[in-house]
Amino acid sequence: MAVSFDEIELGDDLPVEQPDLSLEAVTRFTEGAEMRFPRFLDHEAARAEGLPGALVPGLMSQGLLLALLHRWSPGCVVRTIDTVFRGPLVVGTTAEVGGAVTDIDEDEGTVEVDLTIVDENGRTVVVGTAVVAPPA
Amino acid sequence: MTDVDVAAIRSDWAGTEFETATFEIDAGRLVDWAAACGETDPRFVDPDHPDFQAHPNFTACLGTGRMLPEDFPRFGDGFGIDGGKTVNVHGAVRPGDTLTGRASVHDVYDKTGRSGTMVFIIHRMDFVNDAGESVSTVDSKMIRRL
Numbered sequence: 001m002a003v004s005f006d007e008i009e010l011g012d013d014l015p016v017e018q019p020d021l022s023l024e025a026v027t028r029f030t031e032g033a034e035m036r037f038p039r040f041l042d043h044e045a046a047r048a049e050g051l052p053g054a055l056v057p058g059l060m061s062q063g064l065l066l067a068l069l070h071r072w073s074p075g076c077v078v079r080t081i082d083t084v085f086r087g088p089l090v091v092g093t094t095a096e097v098g099g100a101v102t103d104i105d106e107d108e109g110t111v112e113v114d115l116t117i118v119d120e121n122g123r124t125v126v127v128g129t130a131v132v133a134p135p136a
Numbered sequence: 137m138t139d140v141d142v143a144a145i146r147s148d149w150a151g152t153e154f155e156t157a158t159f160e161i162d163a164g165r166l167v168d169w170a171a172a173c174g175e176t177d178p179r180f181v182d183p184d185h186p187d188f189q190a191h192p193n194f195t196a197c198l199g200t201g202r203m204l205p206e207d208f209p210r211f212g213d214g215f216g217i218d219g220g221k222t223v224n225v226h227g228a229v230r231p232g233d234t235l236t237g238r239a240s241v242h243d244v245y246d247k248t249g250r251s252g253t254m255v256f257i258i259h260r261m262d263f264v265n266d267a268g269e270s271v272s273t274v275d276s277k278m279i280r281r282l
Contacts, residue, residue, distance in 0.1 A: 017174075025172045032168030033197040058218060062193050063173030070177040077225070078192045084220035 003073040005134040008111055014072045014099040019064045021056055026091050029060045040091070054091040061089055061126045065115045068097050073134040079110060083128035087119070094120045102129075109133055140211045140282055142255055146244040153240040154205040159198045159263075163231035166190045169197075183231065190229035195263050195272040196221055200239045203259050203278065208241070212255060212280030219256065219277030227271040235263045235271065242275060246282075253282045 003012075023041070030036045038045035039055055046054045062083045069078055089095060096118045103112035110133045117126035163183045170180040170191040178185040229235065242260035246253055256279055263272040 019174050025174075028168050029172035032165045032170075032172060032194075034165070035197060058221065059193060059196050060173060062196070062221060062223070063169065063175070063191055066192055067170075067173045067175040067177075070175060070180070074177065080222065080224050081193060082220070082222040085218055 003134060005109055005111070005136050008073075008101055008104065008134060010101055010104055012101040014068060014101075014113065014115075016096050016098040017068055017071075018094055019067075019097055021089065021091060021093055021095060023054070023091050026054070026056055026060065029057060029063070033057065033059060035059075043091070052088055052090055056089040056091055058083070058085045058126075061085065061117055062128070064097050064117065065099070065126070065128055065130070068099065068115070069113065069130060069132055072099075073132065075135040077133045078130055079133060080131040081115075081128060082130070083115070083126055085126055087123055087125040089117060089119055089125045095125070099130075109136065140209075140255065142244060142246040145209055149205070149208065149241045150243050151240065152205060153238055155200040155202055155239040157198075157200040157237050157239075159235045159237060161190065161229055161231050161233040161235065163188070166194060166231060169194055187228075188230065192225045193221070193223045193274075194229060195235070195237075195261070196223055196274045196276075198235065198237055198263070199261065200237065202239065203276070204241065204257070212282055216257075216278045216280035219279040221277070222275040224273040224275075225271075226273070227265070227269055229263075229265070229271050233265050233271075235265055238262045251281075255280045255282060 043053045099113045099115040115128040179187045242258040246255045259276045261274045
């Protein structure tokens with residue numbers, strides 16, 4: 001599904017996806033980010049810190065939402081992304097990423113998209129908003 | 137601890153730039169970051185793509201080592217809670233770029249609710265590329281409970 005600016009309507013839902021939250025994916029992210037901390041890579045070490053298990057880094061959560069936006073509207077340019085981390089997203093679990101169009105700026109050629117990550121227990125662990133310029 | 141004068145801290149510190157660092161942008165790191173996030177757009181995962189560039193929030197991992205100035209007032213519960221990140225993209229970051237990042241205290245404010253007073257500290261990183269063009273602004277929100 002390729003979505004251009006003219007095809008987007010207020011209230012449109014983005015396709016819901018299940019991202020890869022495996023230890024392998026998180027390890028690769030921490031290599032790119034140079035954030036090789038045990039709390040992201042080792043369940044036992046994370047539990048010793050009082051966490052429910054190794055955590056998907058917040059910046060990776062934000063990146064999962066960016067990847068969703070790029071698949072929804074190929075060629076789009078993300079101008080701004082703002083995320084709030086409301087709860088832990090644990091490595092090796094499942095989750096759903098999704099979003100909905102909440103505003104359209106005809107003058108700027110941009111749309112505002114509300115974004116969420118919901119964990120396997122149904123808790124919304126990340127909420128966010130992005131301003132995106134889809135291709136014309 | 138409830139005698140913290142947040143307005144005075146804001147007046148003294150908001151807008152204060154306290155550290156600068158430079159960062160070399162490496163293609164391998166950009167691919168690892170984007171691919172691990174499930175990115176499939178070749179602009180972000182194929183170094184041979186003519187428009188290859190960093191994932192929009194890549195700059196959020198680049199820091200100077202300090203989140204606050206050395207003499208910033210101490211209060212609340214240590215480092216506090218990560219309240220989230222905002223990334224404003226002004227231009228593409230590409231491999232081979234050398235970015236200069238300037239760290240500042242962007243804002244300090246408080247909110248009081250049923251669970252007490254929370255102080256929000258916004259740490260800002262502004263990045264420019266070799267040509268002096270602004271490419272990214274990253275705001276990190278730290279929350280401390282009083």
